[in-house]
Amino acid sequence: MLGPQDTRDAFEIAERGYWLDRTLFQYSLKAIYCKRKEHFDRFDEMFDRFWSRYYDDKLEARKKTVKQIKKEPETDTIIFLGAKFNKPRKEKEEKEAKQTKGANENVRLRFTDFSKVDVADRERLEELAEELFHQMSMRFKRRLEDANKGRIDIRKTIRHSISKGGLMLDLAHRKKRKEKRKVVFILDVSGSMDTYSYYLLRYVMVLKKYFRELEFFTFSTHLTHVTPMLRANNELQILKDIGSNVQTWSSGTKIGESLTEFLSGYGNKFLSQKHVVVILSDGLETGSVTQLKEAVGTIRRKCKTLIWLNPLKGMKDYQPIQKGIVNVMPHLDAFESAHNLDSLLKLEKLLMDV
Amino acid sequence: MNKEIQGLIADFYEQDYILNQALATSVFLLNNLEKPLLLEGDPGVGKTMLASALAAHLKTDLIRLQCYEGLDVGTTIYEWNYQKQLLHIKLFEQEKDKRTLGEEIFGMEYVLKRPLLRSITAEKPVVLLIDEIDRADEEFEAFLLELLSDFQISIPELGTIKAVTKPMVILTSNRTRELSDALRRRCLYHWVDFPSKAMEIDIIARKLPDIDEQLAAQVVTFIHNLRKSSLKKPPGIAESLDWAKTLLLLNAENITDEIVQNTVGSVLKHKDDIEFVRNKSVQEFLIPID
Numbered sequence: 001m002l003g004p005q006d007t008r009d010a011f012e013i014a015e016r017g018y019w020l021d022r023t024l025f026q027y028s029l030k031a032i033y034c035k036r037k038e039h040f041d042r043f044d045e046m047f048d049r050f051w052s053r054y055y056d057d058k059l060e061a062r063k064k065t066v067k068q069i070k071k072e073p074e075t076d077t078i079i080f081l082g083a084k085f086n087k088p089r090k091e092k093e094e095k096e097a098k099q100t101k102g103a104n105e106n107v108r109l110r111f112t113d114f115s116k117v118d119v120a121d122r123e124r125l126e127e128l129a130e131e132l133f134h135q136m137s138m139r140f141k142r143r144l145e146d147a148n149k150g151r152i153d154i155r156k157t158i159r160h161s162i163s164k165g166g167l168m169l170d171l172a173h174r175k176k177r178k179e180k181r182k183v184v185f186i187l188d189v190s191g192s193m194d195t196y197s198y199y200l201l202r203y204v205m206v207l208k209k210y211f212r213e214l215e216f217f218t219f220s221t222h223l224t225h226v227t228p229m230l231r232a233n234n235e236l237q238i239l240k241d242i243g244s245n246v247q248t249w250s251s252g253t254k255i256g257e258s259l260t261e262f263l264s265g266y267g268n269k270f271l272s273q274k275h276v277v278v279i280l281s282d283g284l285e286t287g288s289v290t291q292l293k294e295a296v297g298t299i300r301r302k303c304k305t306l307i308w309l310n311p312l313k314g315m316k317d318y319q320p321i322q323k324g325i326v327n328v329m330p331h332l333d334a335f336e337s338a339h340n341l342d343s344l345l346k347l348e349k350l351l352m353d354v
Numbered sequence: 355m356n357k358e359i360q361g362l363i364a365d366f367y368e369q370d371y372i373l374n375q376a377l378a379t380s381v382f383l384l385n386n387l388e389k390p391l392l393l394e395g396d397p398g399v400g401k402t403m404l405a406s407a408l409a410a411h412l413k414t415d416l417i418r419l420q421c422y423e424g425l426d427v428g429t430t431i432y433e434w435n436y437q438k439q440l441l442h443i444k445l446f447e448q449e450k451d452k453r454t455l456g457e458e459i460f461g462m463e464y465v466l467k468r469p470l471l472r473s474i475t476a477e478k479p480v481v482l483l484i485d486e487i488d489r490a491d492e493e494f495e496a497f498l499l500e501l502l503s504d505f506q507i508s509i510p511e512l513g514t515i516k517a518v519t520k521p522m523v524i525l526t527s528n529r530t531r532e533l534s535d536a537l538r539r540r541c542l543y544h545w546v547d548f549p550s551k552a553m554e555i556d557i558i559a560r561k562l563p564d565i566d567e568q569l570a571a572q573v574v575t576f577i578h579n580l581r582k583s584s585l586k587k588p589p590g591i592a593e594s595l596d597w598a599k600t601l602l603l604l605n606a607e608n609i610t611d612e613i614v615q616n617t618v619g620s621v622l623k624h625k626d627d628i629e630f631v632r633n634k635s636v637q638e639f640l641i642p643i644d
Contacts, residue, residue, distance in 0.1 A: 003539060005539070009389070024356045031379060031544060037545045039531075165440050
């Protein structure tokens with residue numbers, strides 16, 4: 001968000017005549033307006049888009065593509081004996097549209113299912129997700145960091161007083177022990193999760209910044225340990241790395257096999273009574289259900305809390321009756337939805353209790 | 355290009371610091387708008403060096419504050435000189451009354467100035483480098499806000515001390531944690547990226563004039579390929595220079611498998627990264643890239 005001070009600075013450089021040199025003006029505005037790397041990376045393109053005619057043409061072309069997306073008719077057409085009849089729709093299937101009737105744009109997007117986001121909304125949703133995730137991360141940071149000062153440390157206080165002639169002018173405090181929070185995220189990136197996995201991935205990337213001990217795995221038919229890729233500072237680079245290193249992206253789902261692989265390869269290292277495990281999957285198992293049940297049971301025994309996030313839970317009339325889910329439900333501490341921005345933000349409370 | 359910025363680039367070049375136009379503009383604004391400059395970037399891209407080069411360019415002092423977790427007012431702003439205060443009380447307790455003594459021992463002469471206070475009470479503008487601010491606690495970051503926006507510091511016993519001359523403040527961060535929006539809002543911002551290939555060759559040639567041009571180009575190609583290999587700790591400019599120096603010492607003419615096996619420790623600082631490079635052929639890292 002830009003404030004009046006930024007605008008004043010921009011006017012000041014314009015008044016000094018810097019605008020006469022396009023590059024100087026561009027770099028000056030960049031230094032003033034950008035506040036983080038993500039802004040810095042996008043600024044040049046936005047500046048060009050605003051000032052260059054070249055981008056006007058592109059914008060026109062974009063407008064045309066947006067217009068081409070036809071709106072669904074309000075009524076269904078029935079052809080009966082060669083005559084056309086218009087049949088009014090009884091009820092809109094999408095619950096979220098009903099819920100957000102009359103609400104502003106941001107609220108509507110916040111409640112829109114990721115799988116139902118159209119082309120026109122995608123960009124706006126991206127921006128909103130970035131903003132809301134950032135706000136959430138700031139809240140995390142504030143709450144996760146305890147005040148450093150604990151009880152008064154008598155020994156240290158006396159020792160400090162020696163240099164001041166025995167007068168206790170400075171009180172020394174003990175440092176509070178910071179609780180180590182350990183979270184393991186296991187994300188399903190199979191074909192059935194395609195529309196959700198991108199947003200869930202971004203969500204985990206934000207959390208990674210604030211949980212010192214967060215491990216991240218993806219799976220579909222095989223498990224991939226992606227934590228090392230999250231170390232890069234550039235968010236786009238991370239997404240690119242994960243995209244190119246996860247071999248089984250958008251393929252079938254073998255949850256049981258992948259979780260067994262997790263247990264045998266990483267179980268000893270990343271499972272303890274201090275760990276919270278979050279599985280993000282729709283639970284549509286194509287492999288052995290028995291193996292899935294056993295793997296989830298073992299994970300539950302070895303960790304502190306097991307949370308399952310299922311995007312399908314956000315759908316109207318969803319019942320957890322699929323074989324995979326039915327078998328794992330008894331082992332779960334929480335079973336929540338993760339189908340839109342709002343549901344992801346609500347998880348904040350769940351993770352706070354970690 | 356603006357003449358002043360051109361001059362700045364040329365002057366920094368004399369200090370062995372190669373500025374690109376965007377960074378030069380940020381430094382130029384830091385000087386003209388009198389706003390702090392926040393530099394973010396990977397470790398080893400030359401953020402700290404920029405402050406030294408700026409101080410040399412302006413022929414002024416550089417005051418550096420290295421941040422760490424647990425940094426407090428006593429180490430950053432001021433501390434009372436307790437010994438001196440006690441001595442003063444002992445010397446004059448017979449001659450002066452308590453009230454006068456109390457007033458006297460809380461004067462500027464009993465204050466031990468730490469970097470931040472020194473920077474705003476200096477007679478001529480200095481360059482203040484607040485290095486790795488992301489390592490400091492949030493409390494310290496909040497305390498800095500007053501200094502960064504109003505160039506003043508409040509000391510409870512003395513009141514508000516306004517800057518005699520405004521220091522040029524450079525803050526650096528490696529993004530190990532997210533800085534607050536309040537701090538960002540008060541600063542100009544620049545993301546310092548790794549230099550382009552040509553620029554890095556120029557840096558090496560500038561720092562090591564004896565190096566063969568072809569060898570410098572090979573070093574830079576190798577390093578740039580490494581940076582694209584998603585290592586745990588990608589090498590910075592300092593590592594490029596260290597490696598080039600090592601190769602010079604060994605009188606190497608070309609980078610070979612044997613040389614890489616023996617000297618990779620000066621480029622990579624992580625066991626997994628070293629193994630990754632040792633298991634590959636040197637030719638894979640010498641493929642020319644843009």
